[in-house]
Every structure is written in structure tokens, then in C-alpha cells.
Amino acid sequence: MRRLTQQEYRNSIADIFGKEIEVRGSFEPMIRVGGLQAASTSVLSVTPFGFESFTNMADSIAIQVTGEKYRAKLPCVPKATKEPDDACTAQILSQYGRMLYRRPLTSDEIQSAVNLSHGLAESQSDFYAGLRYGLGSLLQAPDFVFRMETAVPAGGMQWALDPYSRATRLSYLMWDSTPDEELIQAAEKGELNTAAGLEKQVDRLMTSPRLDIGMRTFFNDMLELDTFDTVSKDSILYPKWSSGIAASAKEETLRTAIDLALHENGDMRDLMTTRKTFLNRSLAADYQLPFPFKGEWMPYEFPADSGRSGILTQASMLAMFSHPGRSSPTKRGVAVMDIFLCEPTPPPPANVDFSVVNNTSGPLKTVRERLMAHATNGSCASCHNHSDPIGLSLEGFDTIGQRRIMENGIPIDVSATIKGKHFVGAEGLGQFLHDDPKYPACLARKVYSYSRGENSEEVSASAFKAAYKSFADSGFRMRSLLKAMVEDKDYFSAPAPIPETISPSAQ
């Protein structure tokens, strides 16, 4: 059972009712579990704050859908607008309810919503007022705000997701939205339970341009780009930085990832080395580039001597994992380990005196010198020796991602050694990660965990073994990974439901 994310909610409403329906309201923030917000949707509930928002949004959506302008789109017209019309209400609510709940409503569910509408239409002498509240009740029901997954027996001792739950999982993974009519029909006909039927739908979902939307959401989550919304920079030290640059930097990274993964069908390892990117005017300013292009977003390739290499050298990643007024090799290193290598760093020991480490007015002028002081402390060294070389090789970029070669009057040394391999600067790091098999394995792990809402640290490698093999065999193409993953025979397996033991307090 997964709570809808803000984006899933918005996309679902747009797909069900049309883009003209506005969704106004705030959503409860999510947390990261195993590096992914998606995994927190399996543990978070709805607080009173969250429900207050859901209930307000539900009514606002229902008002719009039953408003004068929208009525022509509804599947029926009441016999009289000032009276209840249960047949028409039932028709409308079962049509939209099926999209909202991602399954057909039971007759009891329809009847309950129709009764509510009937009573209120009568007391308000207005068919559409009644419909508004009936629809509102569906829009805030747990069946909509949570993605329920239902397991059914699948032969032997095995259990697997029912067809509607399969359709839902596929649709939110690929399109970040509710299943469309064709997919629900495929579920209804049992086609998703056959290999051929499943493949047909998977291919359809994957050839749609809407796959971009689904994968953007994945990359946004995996790359932790949501963090960017609360990143602030020191306006005195970096007056150039603005929220416009921040938003553009995020977009740049998403465009780069989507372009490589879907449009170019490229080798995902190249994400670590590519100099190809997309720029707009405010980003060009951040990168200190002349901006000759007319359009808002233009493809751009950094020159070979730019020091840029892959998305790690994009402004987003460099700025996100830095302090407001200073770069942070440790933050950057820890982020790379966590995001791209699936090696989360434990928190530092509680009682450590850091004050010797970073006094710029003392004898240790560069970050490197100051960080190396950690190595004298055994408990620090065990982690810092992993993450710091990564971060130090990115020191050629400041806290807003601008190139630099000096720090406090001393040339910056961007050389690093990891696991006996020596490399220099961001290009060296990019190549190192490109060649490290841990990176594509981590990417596959994150995609799998994301799609199932599981903690990536707890997923066993065997769960996505077949998918990873296809990924590797294809030369690390994202599409091969996705297709093999969802068509794997175990992808929809589910634990057997627990016999009902509702405690008295839950009655």
C-alpha cells in the first residue's frame, strides 16, 4: 500500500479529468528511505495536515468537474438539474471511480456515493451540488490517495498481484500516473497475467512519449533533485545565484538523463562522462558561458578542456552537495557513494572534535589539507578514505558549480586514488565511475526499488538479477532494464495476505 506522491496525484487528476482541472494545495513532504522517496510511500500515512489538504483538494476538484464549464464532458445529463437523478449519478461516479480507484467500484461503493449525492442534491435542490459531494467522497477515499496492492493465489503456494494492481504498478512506473483505459481493460480481461498480453502493454507504455514523464520522476528521485528546492546560497559570496538558476540546473540534469536514457537509447554509464547537456540563459551565466542561442533550452556540448564530465559536474549536483558559501568534498563524496554506488555512509561518530579540521586562517589552507587531518583519526578515516577522494576530485568547482583552479591562493590539487586506481579531476572521476560495475548495478537496484516502493538497502541482488543481465547484455540501455524487469516472472509476486485479525481498536 503506497501513498500517492504529489506528482502521481497531479498526473492522475490531469489524466482522469483533463489538464484544465487545477489542483491547488500542499502535499505532505516525503522522506528518503534507502536513497529513494518512493520507498517512503510504503511507510508514510496521512497526518491530519495531509488529510485536511486532501479533503480541500477533493472538493476543489469536484467543484470544477461539476461546474458549468465542464458539464458537457460528463457522460450523461440529469433528467432535471434541480433534482437527484440516481441513474446518471451512478453512471458518472462509476466511470470516474474506476479511474480513481484503478479498478471497478463494487456496487456497494457506488450505492454509498450515489446515496450521498442523492441526499445532498435533494436538500440543495441541485443535481450537480449532490454530484459534487459524491465525487468529493471518492477523491478523498483511501482507495484513491493510497495505491492499494491486492495479492491473489497464483498457483502452488505462490501469491501474486491481481491484474488491477499490476496495471497500477506498471502505469505509475512508466507514466507516473493512473492506468489509462486500455491498460485497465487489459487488466479486466486478464491479459496482464499472460506473458504475451503483458508484453503488449509494456511495449505500448514504453513506446509512448509519456515514458519521459515516468523516468523524469525516477531520476528526480534517484538524483535527490527535490533537495534542491531548499538549497540556499550565500547572497554576499555568490550574488549571481538565484532561484531561477536553481530551477534551471535541476531541469538541465533531468534533460541530460532523459536524453541519454530514452531519446538516444544510450549507454547509461555515459551519464558519468558525457559533456553533452542542455542550457538556457540563466545556466549559461552560471557556467560563465556566452549565450548565443535564441531558444530557451538548447543542446550544448562542453569543450574537452572544460573540466566537465557527466552529470556530477553539472551545477545541480555540485551546488546541492555543498554548503551555502563553500564547496564540500565530504558532502559530494558521500552523495556519490550513496546515489551512484549504493554505498551509504554511516553518520560520523558522535563525539568528534572537528575544530582542527577546518580552520582556514590556520596553517591548513586548502580543503584537501584540512580534510587530510581526518586521516590521523582512525574512526574518521574508515569512512573519509572512501568518500573524500571522490569529493576532492570535484574541488575544481565551487559551491555554485563554477570552474576554479585556486583556493585561498593555492592551486587546487584534484588528484585522487580510490581502490588503488589513481585519477585526476572530474574527468578522471567520471571515467572511474563509468568503469566501476557497481554503478550500473546500483542504478538497476534503484530502478527496481523505486518501482516496488522498497528500501534499496534491503532488496536482494537476486530480485533483479535477470533484469540486470538484460541491462548489461544490451550495453546498459535503460529501456532494456525496464522491460526485462517488469516482464520478469517474479516481478508481480507478492507475499500471501495475512488472515484478518482486526484488533478491537480498529473496529
Add this chain to the structure above:
Amino acid sequence: MRIDRRFLLRGTFQGALAVMGLPFLDCFLDSKGEVLGATGRPLPTRFNTFFYGLGLTNQLWIPKTGGKDYEITTQLKPLEPYRAKMNVFSGLRVPLDDNPNYQHWSGAAAAVTGISPTKTQEFNSKTIDQQIADVISRGARFKSISAAAAGDPKQSYSSLGGPNAIPAEASPLSLYTRLFGPGFQDPTKGDWKPDPQVMIQQSVLSAVADNRRRVMQNLGAADRTRMDQYFTSVREAELQMAAQLQRPEIQAKVTIPAAPPDMVCNSSLLNLRKSTPLMARLGALALATDQTRVFNLSVSEPTSAIFMPGDPLGYHNTTHEEPIDPALGYQPRVAQYNVDVMELFALLLKELDGIPEGDGTVLDHSLVFAFTDQSYARIHAVDGLPIFVAGGASGRMKTGYHVAGDSSPVSRVGLTIQRAMGVPAEVWGKGSMEVRQPYTDLLT
């Protein structure tokens, strides 16, 4: 007259709606046609929390003597105008038992739950404001309100326990809109009327709540707990609506201002000095107009990202990286940030104390619990957390004292607060922080 909402709504599901069909505003009018209310009940006592990260500097904040006539210290200077209305606690212990010291978390969790946390970023129980809200908030429009002056809705130390934090309003404008935007009926105006929409929405919620039994079936234990929380939230929304059908009783002479401008809210100290007083003012008005009885304000996360523009380190890194000045014996730039944050705290007290009501001010009829995550941030120490409790809780709390170094667990403050707020807690906290003895000297 009490209205049994269930009774009214039952009609809905038989399709009859006999009661709803009446001009049902009559339910709320007395025989002369005047709006019911003004029962002469005493003002409710309100509860506030103030969270600030990174603690203070021991040499500079702890008064030398305990009791009433302590000498104000450098770092308490911003709070001096309110010293008679607050208590200062020093030397409190934070025994974490067998759990790790989750840096920038364990101390805050201990202070606000009385429990040494077993996970970082999560509390092992409801936080104290929610425990108190369960008891005092019935009848208020919002059970609790949280606000984060630094612009991040996640900077909320109000939680239902586990991963379910109550998000904070992250700008003065969003706080204003929530409190005084659509759905707000101004009780300071003479023409207050219950909104008929509210009753209709109640019947919708009732229909949603009727899903409970069906939905709960076939869920595993963990999902059932989450679904139970969802339905609890539905119930809270129903209560919230019920509260909106009754005119709030207020004694304060206030007017609701126009909406504040949209502004940049982040961890820059200069911006915090603008957003904090605005949010504090809105919170104080919400309490005075009984929109809520629990208001939580934070100015940072525990790993405070506060920075003064031009300082490349910022507050948190300074605590770890600034050398101790050998002559002074402390970290001077950290000490300045400490004072900056106490000034922000004083802004909250100023707004609460600035609204007269009845025989005092909103502050006099409130408690404010100010807490933090570390006592000595440089080494992530938690013993000796600087804790403040301001406000007289409508006369139930004696104030003006420095409770010095008695080595009680920090949870003793929490228990004392509960008692002052009228919560019948016999015991509070767990493990070595389980306490049964409040600071009885402070309670009247």
C-alpha cells in the same frame, strides 16, 4: 444545546435528509435568534514549542546561581524582557541508555518525547505538543499548527511518531492562508455565522469514514497501522469541522491583518529576522482567536543551516570547525550565532506577550517550550541541553526561576509541562528518562 452530528447525518444514508432539509442554521441560534456561544468558559491555556538547532555556549548562557534572583547572562540577554515570565533549566541530563547518540537528533527527541530515539529523524512516540493537543484542542479549528521560519516544511518537530511528522507551513503567506484564508470566519467581527458548507462537508467525511471496515480488511499489520492513522486523520477533520460550527470565544481585542507579502524564506539570518516575527505574530493571532491552541515554530533544523551572508561556513559548520579562542575559552563566532537565535526566540515571546486578553496576555495564558538538539554542538554533547519554558499557563506555572543543575532527566520538564497544561500524566518518558515527579515547586 449540543448537536449530535451523527444523528443529523444518519439521515443522509437513508436518502431522507430530514434534518439537513431544514434551514439548519436554526440549530445554532438561541430562542432570540442570536448565535450561540459566549458561555463564559475560561480561556483555554495554549501550548507552543520553539525549536532551535545547535544549543548555546555553556559559559555564556548558564546563570551562576539558581532560583529567582539569578543574574542575566550574555546569551540570555535577548530574553531579559520576559525573565519574569519564564523559567530557565540548566544541567538537565539526557540519558540515552543503550541507544546511540544520533547526532543532532537524540537530544531533541529526548526533550520533546522523553524517549531516547532508536532511529535518527524519527520520534519513538507522539511529540509533547501532539500529546497535549489530544487533550486541549477539542473545539479549536486546527488541532495544531506548525510553522518553519527557514522555509522548509520538513523543519517540524511535531510528530505523530515514526515517520509521520506534521509538516510545517513554510512561509508567512502560507501560514496566513491556512489560518485566515478560505474557510476562516472572523470571530472578531460581529456578523459571525456558522457556514452551512461545513455541515455538508461533514456528511462527506462521514461517508469517507464509513469505508473503514472494508478497507481495513486484508491489510498486513504495518499497513493497518497506517490506515488506522488515515482514519484517525479523517476523524480529526470531522472534529475540526464540528469546531467550526461554534463561534470561538475570544477575549483579545485583535484584528486580523491583511495577508503578508510573499517573501524569500531560507536559512539566511537576515531573512529569518523577517519571517520569524511575522510567523510568530500570525501564530499569536491564531491562539488569540482560538483557531488553534497549539502552535509550533522552528527557526532551523537540528543541523542548523542558518548562516549570516558572507560567512562561508554557516552556523553548523562553525560549531564544528571554529577553534576555541584560547583567551575566551569558547568559540566566539558560534557564540554570536547562539545570541542571534535567542533573539529569534525573543521575537516569539514578544508577539505572544503583545496581545492582551482578559487579565493578562496570550503569553500569560500559554506555555512555550523551547528546546534544542545539542548542549555543546562542537562535540555533539546532549547532557545539559538549554531548555526554556515561558508563560504562566493561566496561573498554573510559576515563573521567573532558573532551575539549576539538579541533574534531573530532561523529561522532568516535559512532565511538569503536562501537569501545568492539565494533562493527567502520572509518568512521562521511558527508560532512564521515565519520570514521575514533576517540578512541583513550579506548579501552583
